[in-house]
Amino acid sequence: MIENNNDLINKFTALAVDNMLYKSKNKLLFRAKQVFGDIDLKDKSMLELGCGDGVYSIWAKINGAKRVIGLEPEVDGSTSGSAKIFTELINNLNLDNIDCLPQTIENFNPNGIKFDIVLSNMSINHFDENACIKLNSNLDAQRKYLGIFNKVKSTMKPRGKFIILDNSNKNFFGIFKKRSPFCPNINWRKHQPPKVWIKLLKQAGFGEAKISWPSRYCCLLSLYCHNIISYFIDSFFRIEVTLLEVENG
Numbered sequence: 001m002i003e004n005n006n007d008l009i010n011k012f013t014a015l016a017v018d019n020m021l022y023k024s025k026n027k028l029l030f031r032a033k034q035v036f037g038d039i040d041l042k043d044k045s046m047l048e049l050g051c052g053d054g055v056y057s058i059w060a061k062i063n064g065a066k067r068v069i070g071l072e073p074e075v076d077g078s079t080s081g082s083a084k085i086f087t088e089l090i091n092n093l094n095l096d097n098i099d100c101l102p103q104t105i106e107n108f109n110p111n112g113i114k115f116d117i118v119l120s121n122m123s124i125n126h127f128d129e130n131a132c133i134k135l136n137s138n139l140d141a142q143r144k145y146l147g148i149f150n151k152v153k154s155t156m157k158p159r160g161k162f163i164i165l166d167n168s169n170k171n172f173f174g175i176f177k178k179r180s181p182f183c184p185n186i187n188w189r190k191h192q193p194p195k196v197w198i199k200l201l202k203q204a205g206f207g208e209a210k211i212s213w214p215s216r217y218c219c220l221l222s223l224y225c226h227n228i229i230s231y232f233i234d235s236f237f238r239i240e241v242t243l244l245e246v247e248n249g
């Protein structure tokens, strides 16, 4: 029998390592801290967009979230079978109020649920890859992502948090169109820097953005690193924005 939250966290991290989702328990703990920062998960509801194997959705649930939905449609950018792993983890840990749905954000119907937190870890650029490539200069591409951000907004509570993590293409290797040894699978064309996302987020009605650089290569130093150091490695960024309250009248 699982007795307390620490037992559950230990069981989950062991399962994640067994399933080769993380090399070690410490790496998972470190990454989860980078992803959620100082956000208090207790009694919160969370929607994760393109959740893959659902590690962060499960992390939120076992750290106090009351309701979690992970959307994993297994489309662009996906690893086949990730939704199955997520569902198996939920079952193995005997968790309730957490679901993996095979839906895109565009097709998702929240049935009236409003979320405190929406998370997109390494999925934002895949929602519409063709639009993402042209996002800096093409109005149609910007309209597509504005539509997606408005959809995200419609699922959120006022003052809710939207957290986005991805690699920026403003990177030492990216500008020379070279593969980075630190993140060899990144195709720089399909990524954008934080300022491009933040401009659209503001247009959609989100407030001031907090940006940090949670490189996995700085793990011995601190959770986040300096943006210049990040520029020479993986340019992995974290944006946190708050949904502004709409004033009546």
Ligand SMILES: C[S@@+](CC[C@H](N)C(=O)[O-])C[C@H]1O[C@@H](n2cnc3c(N)ncnc32)[C@H](O)[C@@H]1O
Binding pocket: 049, 050, 051, 052, 053, 071, 072, 073, 074, 075, 076, 077, 078, 079, 082, 103, 104, 105, 106, 120, 121, 122, 123, 126, 127, 128
């Ligand atoms: C690179 S994977 C990241 C998976 C996971 N978040 C992680 O960190 O391992 C990107 C994910 O975004 C999902 N995705 C692509 N388009 C989507 C959309 N329109 N709505 C929701 N998810 C989407 C894909 O199915 C894929 O699993």
